[in-house]
Amino acid sequence: MKTSKTARCLSVLYMFLLLFMTTGCADKYLVLNPKGPIGEQQKDLMILSTLLCLIVIVPVLILTFVIVWRYRDRKGRKAKYTPEWEHSTALETTWWGIPVVIITLIAIITVRYTYSLEPSKPLESKVEPITIQVTNLDWKWLFQYPEQGIATVNYVQFPEDVPIRFEITSDAPMNSFWIPQLGGQIYAMSGMAMVLHLQADEQGEYMGSGANYTGKGFADMYFTAKATSQEAFDQWVSEVKGTSAALTLDGYKKLAEQGTSDVRYFSSFPEGLFEMTVTKYAASHNHGLSVKARKEVRIEE
């Protein structure tokens, strides 16, 4: 059976190799090719934790191969056979101890980054953040720009090097808002506004998607996130303001009906629409919405 053991390990290695060789462009690995500070830190964390794990895993894999090879039963075998030996304090200490040390290391790093990468924590920046309100609908994403007064569907644009404060809610079953090349996701839930801070350090078009199943049209929940220069962004905003139709409350209600949508632009939206969406379902919980804001909103039916 010796061939099978070698063939076994070799085929595993080969498959890993094949995996990386057949991928063509490494750019496709969005998560490993971050374009913003959050994604960068998350990637570093992934690589660090992988390396720490490999400290234990690689010896285990090698040990498996060596032990099975050396102690296989065959004629003329020279290896020792000790059928009653079943305890060694030294060995037990080692293989309880080393994993404990490695896990402790990973744990310390994890706790640190859990706090520093907490999505609702604002990014450190000399620049004022831009706020974009996101509403998950069946089956499209609605973006509202409270400071600029415009709205879009399935398309979001923002300037590079500027922190973005996404406020995310849902007027449909629970989804998750994800732009892999900028950073991690956060759930979009009814009755609350989750806050996610991201930033793009490079201009470009990035894939955005829904990441929690919401039914028939879930596979259509992709959107484009585009980072441009500040000037290009300002120009785009005024273009949208000048040329697009307004989003009325009726228009929103139609948008909220089940169905997919093309990319759309709106030159304005009803005031307090986002807050109304959030508070519509918020009977007992009020994440992310201040008491003052709730008082200011007139709730339509």
Place this chain on the structure above:
Amino acid sequence: MWDKVKEFASEFFVTGDPLIYGADVSIALTLIAIVSVLTYYKKWGWLWREWLTTVDHKRIGIMYILASVLMLFRGGVDALLMRAQLAMPELQFLPAEHYNQIFTTHGVIMILFMAMPLMFGLFNVIVPLQLGARDVAFPFLNSLSFWLFFSGAMLFNLSFVIGGSPDAGWLAYPPYSDKTFNPGYGQDFYIWGIQISGIGSLMTGINFIVTILKMRTPGMTLMKMPMFSWSVLSSCIAIVFAFPILTVTLALLFIDRYLGGHIFTLDGGGNPMMYINLIWMWGHPEVYILVLPAFGIFSEIAATFSKKKLFGYKSMVFAMMIISVVSFLTWAHHFFTMGSGADVNAFFALSTMVIAIPTGVKVFNWLFTMFRGKVTFETPMLWMIGIIPNFVIGGMTGVLLSVAPADFQYHNSYFLIAHFHQVIIAGVVFGFFAGLYYWWPKLFGFKLNERLGRLAFWLWNIGFYLCFMPQYALGLMGMTRRVYTYGWDKGWFEMNLVSTIGAVLMGAAFIVQVWDIAHSLKKMDREGTQDPWNARTLEWSIPSPAPFYNFATLPQVTHQDDWWEKKQRGWSAPAVELEPIHMPKNSGIPIIMSMFWFFSGFGLVFDWLWLTVPGFVGVLACMIVHSFNYKPDYYVPVEEVQRVEAAARRGSK
């Protein structure tokens, strides 16, 4: 009138899909075939007496295993359908709604109706034999557990052709699974299929704890008990605490759907996050419930096929007990991205990492069992050796996922899918396969074919790597789970195609295994089936298949691995006077009560109280009838024991 019937039928039966019409036809044909064969050979009485009313743990175990293999087929077909749909971008082989139903049923079937019953089957056939006992502590309850499982599984499977399958994912998150977004019958079939089956699981958990604690043969202290039985104990302790959570959570969802509650709805003050917490408080222990017995199987196989004592017995027991307890403290790692905040996420990240430590320790203990042993490569050992690198890598990606801030990039992507399939397939499924190959001669009294076993092993393993390794890459490329298709522009095509090829190989492997069983059944190689592996524990000290009372005289145990020790000492059974053996009587109540449960569940799905109420009344009636059964047992006379012993020993020398 005719219009009303047509309208009803179009709601009641699933219409418009050729695949489903095909299923309708094959179900009908199969039922007709079964009924015809049984009638022609006049086997109805035999079926009733020997199988449908049995309380014999070995027979119940075999029924569990048979059911799980059928469910493996259905869940596997679901998987192949999904992989076919995803093989290339923008295929329309399965439109979104069908795909969504298929991934839902795939998950429910594989975990609850394939892995759980396969596990319970192995518990049933082996644990009493390992303990030197004649049956489990509560044989009637054991039978009831099986028939409740069967009832629930049938109810769930029926939704494919009647009413429509659920499509909210295997855990049915609200608000999508609530009545507003999911008004159809499928979600109700889900609730009742799992609820009824879950009662059976809870009963099994209780049954085996008591069996293990109270029914070990004289001399077998807990620290002399085989490791598989320890793993069953640790798993059952988790079952007893976890399954009530599932029952309550599904009951709450039922209240929303049936009684108009707003516990988890979008509106009316509902809080879907509560459901997610509750369902994972069950869901996480559930996967450890499944994997712990697999660990036990690895321990048995490593020791037997290295001809050496299991390394670190005490350490292994301690590790399993710790895993069983800590598994209840990790549930929130399934939703780090739900925004619980850094404090909560940090706690659960830590608790999840902590569990990796005892798990890793077990791997070292298996390796050092083989160290300085005499390792041979029969099929069960081949599986074990293949599992080690596979499960270890899966465990590693689990640790990566537990790094909460990084998980925000992994969550709900194909990276996650690859991880959990790796630990479930390489750990649980392959582990149970290894157990089946190992104990097959004991269960059935004939051997399987080594060559076909090796072929299946290679096909399963190569297929597994080809299918799931690309999925890690797909996750890092940004592909999320539960999408029925994807665009050409995403760059996900190549990896998906490779993954589909891997899935096909695994399907081929399953066919090889079925062929192996059919071929070996025909060949009936009975030679040396009592102890074909020269093994170490008590189940190998009796003939194969075991006589219905298991042990003619209860073994007196003095060591760990007592059977091996006895063989080393050249022990032979002393001439002991046989005594009449106390055994439980068969009963028809479990299958009848489960049938009433089936009617209740079906009635609740369609809101037919005329079926539901009689169903519950029937369940109650069965309980009352059974409680007045004052003679559930009998004694096997000595002459019969002698006769059976003689015949059994002739058979499996």
